[in-house]
Amino acid sequence: MFLAWCGRAGVKLNPKVRLSREGAVAGYGMLAAEELEAGEVVVSVPRSVLLSQHTSPIRESLQSQSGWVPLLLALLYEYTASNSQWQPYFSLWQDFRSLDHPMFWPEEERTRLLQGTGIPEAVDKDLANIHLEYSSIILPFMESHPNIFDPKLHTLELYKQLVAFVMAYSFQEPLEEEDEDEKGPNPPMMVPVADILNHVANHNANLEYAPQCLRMVTTQPIGKGQEIFNTYGQMANWQLLHMYGFAEPYPGNTNDTADIQMVTVRKAALQRAKSEAQQQLVSEQWDFLCQLEMVGEEGAFVLGWDEVLTEEELSMTLKVLCMSEEEFKEYKEQDGWEDDSEEEENSTLSNEALSKLKTPCKKLLYDSVLLTLESYGSDLKAEQDLLNNKEAYEKLSRREQQALHVRYGQKRILHQLLELVR
Numbered sequence: 001m002f003l004a005w006c007g008r009a010g011v012k013l014n015p016k017v018r019l020s021r022e023g024a025v026a027g028y029g030m031l032a033a034e035e036l037e038a039g040e041v042v043v044s045v046p047r048s049v050l051l052s053q054h055t056s057p058i059r060e061s062l063q064s065q066s067g068w069v070p071l072l073l074a075l076l077y078e079y080t081a082s083n084s085q086w087q088p089y090f091s092l093w094q095d096f097r098s099l100d101h102p103m104f105w106p107e108e109e110r111t112r113l114l115q116g117t118g119i120p121e122a123v124d125k126d127l128a129n130i131h132l133e134y135s136s137i138i139l140p141f142m143e144s145h146p147n148i149f150d151p152k153l154h155t156l157e158l159y160k161q162l163v164a165f166v167m168a169y170s171f172q173e174p175l176e177e178e179d180e181d182e183k184g185p186n187p188p189m190m191v192p193v194a195d196i197l198n199h200v201a202n203h204n205a206n207l208e209y210a211p212q213c214l215r216m217v218t219t220q221p222i223g224k225g226q227e228i229f230n231t232y233g234q235m236a237n238w239q240l241l242h243m244y245g246f247a248e249p250y251p252g253n254t255n256d257t258a259d260i261q262m263v264t265v266r267k268a269a270l271q272r273a274k275s276e277a278q279q280q281l282v283s284e285q286w287d288f289l290c291q292l293e294m295v296g297e298e299g300a301f302v303l304g305w306d307e308v309l310t311e312e313e314l315s316m317t318l319k320v321l322c323m324s325e326e327e328f329k330e331y332k333e334q335d336g337w338e339d340d341s342e343e344e345e346n347s348t349l350s351n352e353a354l355s356k357l358k359t360p361c362k363k364l365l366y367d368s369v370l371l372t373l374e375s376y377g378s379d380l381k382a383e384q385d386l387l388n389n390k391e392a393y394e395k396l397s398r399r400e401q402q403a404l405h406v407r408y409g410q411k412r413i414l415h416q417l418l419e420l421v422r
Ligand SMILES: C[S@@+](CC[C@H](N)C(=O)[O-])C[C@H]1O[C@@H](n2cnc3c(N)ncnc32)[C@H](O)[C@@H]1O
Pocket: 025, 026, 027, 028, 029, 168, 169, 195, 196, 197, 198, 199, 200, 243, 244, 245, 246, 247, 248
């Protein structure tokens, strides 16, 4: 039914590929039925098939809304309208039963399995937003459009499922950089068939946007029987689990990252301060860094496998928090950080440069990493044993497996840094 609908709607599937559950890493996927070269179009989707705030028949009513809400309202409507042109599309996912984002896990399980990863905090924010949005925007909108919506049908529970569906399946057309500054990002949309492709960091296809259609194009030769993988972006495992409900098995995700909360570096600096005067100095240095927008209470330094992704912020923070009172005074008077730009440029924090940090900075970073590792409250060695023991690993629940890959990857990145600054 879905394929017949695709044909009628003008979706062109390359005869050398097939959509299938068999052979795919998860659920449906796209597989090469014959060998493919780099640069081949595997599917082309006309823009008329896309489901967005601009293509739904209720588009007129949605004009007053912004952000993700219009797509969610369009989906609430289309999903429950028996005459929607997208019913064959929705029929692929049987009530979204396969969505298993951490926001659907019981809170106890989320905390137990994901403590330290950053996911529980992100989910708490999502859930608060979903509840607030539903009560303050969706419900009033439904009340003012009783001919289209019915709160008994369009419940908070359905809204939550659709948020997860949009998180994991929608696309956002990239804008030219100048446009993005002016207008903000493009609104999200659903792209039937392109969204059947699964993701891996080492992907072999990606989506191209043309005026009349969207095309999924191979980026490498693909052998017969192999799965065709899109990229959902450069995603760390915690982001994949948070937004898509899966993580790449360790060590496959070359885009993986680990965070050091900025406030953890402050905490480490305060722990080292021996007198009240030194603690006072650390607080002033922190405030100074806040004013420069180098740090913030909610921010994090992001570490990849090969480099620190927030290198400017981290190197500046370490440098300032390690200054003596005199150095700090002189630095502020000189309006130091601008004068120092040359030095900063030479000291980009690739892993090699990290190992060359001055000793006090190294020590502060070392202590910050130790504090971060403590926040997981779980044992790296036990996790390593689980990953090495196939039988024990397979006894874990799916959620336990996903969480293990997130935690273990992050901790390995943090341990790698410990070794470098030891
Ligand atoms: C855009 S959809 C891809 C189609 C999906 N397989 C289906 O059958 O509906 C994204 C979802 O596919 C799954 N997925 C994608 N890539 C995956 C991977 N490498 N490993 C496990 N699950 C994956 C996740 O459940 C994710 O939320």
